């Protein structure tokens with residue numbers, strides 16, 4: 001199978017071909033990048049919605065509910081759902097899909113589970129690539145569920161057109177529970193588990209925090225809504241999808257979409273460059289004949305690791321441009 | 322390190338026995354595999370579509386309610402039709418001796434019944450992968 005042949009099958013929306021291509025990309029099979037290069041001109045049509053929030057907030061259940069509502073509106077939906085891989089074995093139980101499985105046999109829905117495979121930031125290394133593949137296959141709305149967020153796991157913000165944050169009542173201080181970066185970056189807030197006690201308080205807290213965030217922004221700018229939902233009972237789906245559409249419209253009206261997509265492409269480029277450059281420099285440094293001596297000294301605890309690393313880097317010569 | 326093997330674990334029809342499949346899921350994860358579970362009450366069509374979209378290497382059906390003959394041959398056929406002929410199909414649970422031959426004929430590579438050790442299953446999957454990859458590299 002040539003790269004062109006595989007690209008054609010993906011563009012013809014052959015599910016098995018798209019699925020295999022994503023596999024090549026996440027396994028770092030060199031054929032993956034080759035095919036992706038062919039597909040790239042056919043991407044950019046899909047709207048990418050990032051779904052993030054603390055572990056167990058109901059991200060997957062909400063995604064399952066949104067798929068149903070988007071399908072009622074005639075959209076074809078792609079999903080990339082990331083769960084953490086074990087740092088020790090590399091294994092994972094990818095549990096997000098179970099909550100969306102009611103859509104498994106729908107030919108206009110494509111759900112892909114991914115292990116984070118050592119990446120921090122809530123996504124897998126190949127998440128962006130998978131988005132491109134689904135985009136090229138004509139899925140017009142793509143939902144990306146991140147790993148439950150921790151401290152600085154806001155990579156999704158740079159990848160999505162719209163970032164949807166799932167909050168839940170009853171955590172005490174809801175705003176505190178949403179990490180600072182996310183509070184600033186969220187475009188839509190869904191207060192899920194609104195069937196629980198404390199929902200109206202949480203709603204007020206979130207609205208107040210968002211008011212403080214947006215009160216000085218220029219007229220006509222996007223004001224993030226806070227939408228109550230009970231994902232497990234499919235309540236709130238229409239309101240959330242309406243908000244997604246309104247945000248897409250707002251991005252289109254203000255020309256902000258172009259800016260977001262440029263930033264996304266640059267962020268991905270920078271990450272790839274960093275990874276590739278690090279790997280190359282590391283290989284070059286470790287291959288130097290004098291590296292062994294330094295490493296030996298570090299292992300003997302006779303040379304401090306800082307000094308060893310700095311000495312080795314200082315001896316590396318970068319090729320002239 | 323080689324990328325992880327991807328395994329789909331499925332429950333078909335009305336069978337609600339979950340202990341075995343849970344044990345297997347955790348054992349395979351701890352052996353470094355990526356495990357996806359379909360949840361209960363699946364149709365063969367939903368499991369086949371899931372296996373294709375997730376591009377798993379292995380589809381493992383857990384069956385303890387005597388409905389294996391109804392669902393599993395259909396699943397094998399759908400997998401072949403939808404471009405999943407290269408996936409390994411295995412079954413675990415309660416499958417009487419007299420049904421095993423026809424399941425194998427339908428495309429099931431191996432059946433693990435009560436008391437199968439998780440290590441035995443892990444070794445089997447790792448061996449299968451080694452052979453597959455060796456065959457692919459010639």
Ligand code: B12
Pocket residue numbers: 330335336337338339340341342344345380381382383384385386387411412413414415433434435436437438439442
């Ligand atoms: C516990 C149990 C239940 C519990 C289940 C609770 C739960 N949440 O799982 C309850 C009480 C709910 C239950 C209900 C029923 N049960 Co029941 N149950 C059992 C019992 C006693 C143990 C099953 C078990 O958990 N074993 C422990 C696990 C670890 O073993 P395992 O599942 O076999 O898994 C091992 C292997 O099979 C294999 N394996 C399993 N799945 C997979 C998947 C893959 C991919 C691989 C590689 C390997 C693999 O690896 C595992 C580790 O060795 C068995 C009897 C028995 N000894 O098997 C009956 C049994 C399975 N039940 C039976 C029946 C008939 C029923 C009922 C219809 C009614 C009834 N008479 O009780 C209902 C049906 C429910 C339904 N809709 O499915 C029959 C099935 C007969 C048949 N298939 O011909 C059995 C065999 C009892 C019997 N001898 O009659 N049951």
Ligand SMILES: Nc1nc2c(ncn2[C@@H]2O[C@H](COP(=O)(O)OP(=O)(O)OP(=O)(O)O)[C@@H](O)[C@H]2O)c(=O)[nH]1
Pocket residue numbers: 053054055056057058059060061062096099147148192193194195196229230231232233
């Ligand atoms: N009461 C209530 N429970 C809900 C609601 N939405 C989801 N849940 C339950 O919350 C639990 C977690 O839901 P998930 O959708 O798996 O949450 P998640 O955020 O995807 O979890 P991770 O991916 O593990 O971070 C499940 O038991 C759901 O059934 C809701 O609106 N109300």
Ligand SMILES: [Mg+2]
Pocket residue numbers: 059060061095096145
């Ligand atoms: Mg989830």
